[in-house]
Amino acid sequence: MSRTAVPNANSTAAEGKGAPVSRATGPLGGLRVVEMAGLAPGPFAAMMLADMGATVLRVDRPDPAPRAMAQRFYFTDRNRRSIAVDLKSTGGVALVKRLVAGADALIEGFRPGVMERLGLGPEPCLALNPKLVYGRMTGWGQEGPMAMAPGHDINYIALSGALEAIGEADGPPVVPLNLVGDFGGGGMYLAFGMACALIEAARSGKGQVVDAAMVDGAASLMTYFFGHRAGGAWPGRGRSVTGGGSPFYAVYETRDGKYISIGSAEPKFYAELLRQMGLENAGLPDRADTANWPAIRAQLADVFRTRTRDEWCAQLETSETCFAPVLSMEEAAAHPHNRARGTFVEVDGMVQPAPAPRFSRTPAALPAAGVEPGIDLHAALAGWGLERTEIDGLAAAGVVS
Template identity: 55%
Template sequence: MPGPLHGIRIVELAGIGPGPFCGMMLADHGAEVIRIDRPGTTPNPRDPLLRSRTTMQLDLKSADDIAKLRDLVKTADGLIEGFRPGVTERLGIGPDVLLADNPKLVYGRMTGWGQTGSYAAAAGHDINYIALSGALGAIGRAGDKPTPPINLVGDFGGGAMMLAFGMVSALLGVKNGAPGQVIDCAMTDGSALLMAMMWGFRAQGIWSDTRGTNMLDTGAPFYDTYETADGGFVAIGSIEPQFYALLRQTLGIAGDALFDAQFDRAQWPAQKARLTEIFKSRTRDEWCALMEATDICFAPVLGFDEAVAHPHNRERGTFIELGGVVQPAPAPRYSATPCDPPRQP
């Protein structure tokens, strides 16, 4: 089966980061995605973000090639572009033009700051967008500076996946009789939205603005990573009382009064210091033998190659090899319309 988006055609104006990731998501799930590259560009076959695409080369400063692009977009359901605000308008392929050509078109715009606002015309990267949204300021250990979570939160979580969701939502709207429309997808907006639960916790008085002091940001001893005797690391997430009780039992601290008050923040530093000693007493593999696949909420912290080789990931096919390149498989999965395997650009 070709996936649930079979029959949908998307035109993707070549870019970097979140635009290609959005195109990859749509292509993974069955859409025909045609990527428009500059003349002379050779798609990198080792880049998973470009998989499952057909590429056309057009000079967007050429009137003839702009006409070709407009003709192509007339046959499309959606378009992805990641230029700064106003660029496609100056090229003659802005929303007004293309929606006049194709009133059912879903015109997806991927930017960092958005199409409007005082920062809209400025350059930026993931780190800047999540800084402005408040997400970056909440990530890091107590007493340390904010730690960028690679570029997962802005580019891919708050950007590409939000745009993919927006495009599929708007395409569903068109199917249900709505007109085509423009999607203004900003990584500042998306990364702010990803923090919704923390805003809720803050409103309830159970989240501090001081990073590294909360239950989910390494403040809690039962939700953190710990170094093992061999220099590896394990991840513990024993939040619920029954899981915490199992953690204590397995570590041999069930009768230690220090750990009785799980949510007493005043006890957390001492509890964490004791757990640090305990976890350093055995190797990562030894802890896996005791805790893996239990209700402790445990996992070893794996590197790239280790993640690929882990039995659970192998059993599920979480990673695939395409053209000699190991990469994540498409997700999520469908029971009735499973996706075709990805193909090289």
């Protein structure tokens, strides 16, 4: 299945009218999700569900905190409508409960106890809707000695063992982008957990709470490496084949100051790499001996610096060497392979990653741009069964804005 980048895929959102009421396209078409607005991992999980066709309604605050960019640039807020609700009012809590009663799932990312204090914890919500999948996104989890402590991605991956394993052998741990905790170990695991619970609820008729903690998810991502440690095959930070130690699984600078990646881990790919570089008869030392790795790396680096990145691409990109250029975000969107697959799409003139993964029979629709908090009041609530006069009454009472 292929896609191509389509400009202005959602002109409706660009005009300020919000996202579609229903996104029936995709494998999750027909599911209804209430999202309590939050940061990073929660919105990412909601984006994943919405990308796959779920109708997600974001419940924002009436006075959201200032953000670093305009709303349209928060791509993880795509594909859903927004209402602004005063959760400190009894009417606001009652409105969310009404939405929950007609939903399949709820996402919240507050500290433990906040939803309970609002009267919207799992117990009252599941009493209203026994099939509800109640997704909770936190850093440390719902219990444990650090459950109430503040934290960020760097702290969660530090406690999981992931951060200590990333970096150069003789240097400190290197802080990666917040992919490991927030998005990989957080939002992705919440979305996966909710999908699992939704399948089970369809069978049993009973909902449940999904406790997704970033420290748990980051630890789960480390399963492969914990296995190596248990088997005595973990050499330490910066010393493993895929962790920066080996010369045949590394990044090299080219003549024009750009970079390429080499993943010639298997002997056959490494042999072809040397042949392509003209080093098959250069007498390089045995790569099986890790003591030889620095010398091999130095020789490969010297050769790679003799050509530009594009010249190496022309020679190696489709070779049996496991090669790819190191691209910027702009370059990645323009690369012929990504363009052929539609890996990136254009929405309202802005390039962003397309929904993933792909489905042969129920493909995801093109994304719809994110909307300003509260902009969809009438259209959104009408889509959840409220009459216009009722919505007007809630607005007049200050419950919604």
